[in-house]
Amino acid sequence: MTTNRTPRIGVDLGGTKLEAVALDASGTLLWRERIATPKHSAEAIYDAIAALVLRGEGNVGAACSVGIGTPGSLSPKTGLLRGSNTVVLNGQPVKQAIEERLSREIRIANDANCFALSEAVDGAGKGAASVFGVIFGTGCGAGVVVNGRVIDGLHRIAGEFGHNPLPWPDDDELKDRGAHGCYCGKSGCIETWLSGTGIAKHFNANRTGEPLNPAQIVDLAASGDVLAEAYLTRVEDRIARALATVINLLDPEVIVLGGGVSNIGRLYTNVPPLLPNYVFSEFVETKIAKNVHGDSSGVRGAAWLWA
Numbered sequence: 323m324t325t326n327r328t329p330r331i332g333v334d335l336g337g338t339k340l341e342a343v344a345l346d347a348s349g350t351l352l353w354r355e356r357i358a359t360p361k362h363s364a365e366a367i368y369d370a371i372a373a374l375v376l377r378g379e380g381n382v383g384a385a386c387s388v389g390i391g392t393p394g395s396l397s398p399k400t401g402l403l404r405g406s407n408t409v410v411l412n413g414q415p416v417k418q419a420i421e422e423r424l425s426r427e428i429r430i431a432n433d434a435n436c437f438a439l440s441e442a443v444d445g446a447g448k449g450a451a452s453v454f455g456v457i458f459g460t461g462c463g464a465g466v467v468v469n470g471r472v473i474d475g476l477h478r479i480a481g482e483f484g485h486n487p488l489p490w491p492d493d494d495e496l497k498d499r500g501a502h503g504c505y506c507g508k509s510g511c512i513e514t515w516l517s518g519t520g521i522a523k524h525f526n527a528n529r530t531g532e533p534l535n536p537a538q539i540v541d542l543a544a545s546g547d548v549l550a551e552a553y554l555t556r557v558e559d560r561i562a563r564a565l566a567t568v569i570n571l572l573d574p575e576v577i578v579l580g581g582g583v584s585n586i587g588r589l590y591t592n593v594p595p596l597l598p599n600y601v602f603s604e605f606v607e608t609k610i611a612k613n614v615h616g617d618s619s620g621v622r623g624a625a626w627l628w629a
């Protein structure tokens with residue numbers, strides 16, 4: 323039986339690694355293990371996850387609840403996983419297969435939802451009634467947590483604002499969007515502009531020389547490069563526009579940033595003053611915060627699926 327005192331195991335099912343943690347009821351880390359994700363079959367992945375969980379339970383000396391965070395989501399129609407970058411799992415009964423191996427109910431959620439939950443429970447959004455957690459990483463995923471619970475939505479896509487178009491585009495951005503199609507089939511998605519990949523791509527498209535990543539663009543701007551500085555100023559305005567639509571719709575108390583882009587320190591100074599240009603309110607007090615748990619947020623949030 324799962325009680326509030328039951329230790330919680332969280333598993334982050336990534337394309338290259340499986341990471342698992344066990345947390346006690348206060349969020350203290352009891353155990354952690356990381357292994358490579360088996361590549362060849364879904365069955366091998368289920369077996370690896372089940373073995374990880376059993377090792378975790380052996381380490382903490384107790385039966386644990388199990389939550390799993392993964393890219394994609396379980397289809398509300400079929401229960402099968404879809405949209406994962408671990409493509410052998412797409413269309414597979416992942417939840418059922420792992421439950422059979424572990425002889426218990428488990429919970430599975432999107433990895434960005436797990437990030438948002440982790441930061442809402444004991445991270446940058448701790449104590450806030452509503453938290454929007456957004457990962458600007460390889461892609462742009464996000465999750466919504468209200469009163470400590472993940473909002474899944476009817477189609478289990480709540481928070482997927484990365485596939486809305488960049489709002490309030492100027493003429494240049496409208497012209498550019500056709501050149502930057504999104505894997506989802508649309509063009510001009512927020513993800514294509516503001517994921518770490520998108521930030522680098524737009525910058526490198528307009529210059530010669532070695533392609534730079536976002537951290538290098540920030541360094542270049544800090545060294546006095548006028549073009550890099552102008553570009554980052556535009557990125558900050560794009561982030562303000564994207565987040566303003568979230569505030570107008572959801573009005574969360576805290577927006578927590580994750581992923582590589584969240585390491586750009588100047589965002590936390592430069593983006594908030596831009597929000598009133600776009601938000602439907604004469605003042606804007608939404609806290610824009612950097613994540614507390616870093617790369618561990620996803621796996622911690624998976625554990626908190628049983629909070």
Ligand SMILES: [Zn+2]
Nearest residue numbers: 485504506511
């Ligand atoms: Zn898209």
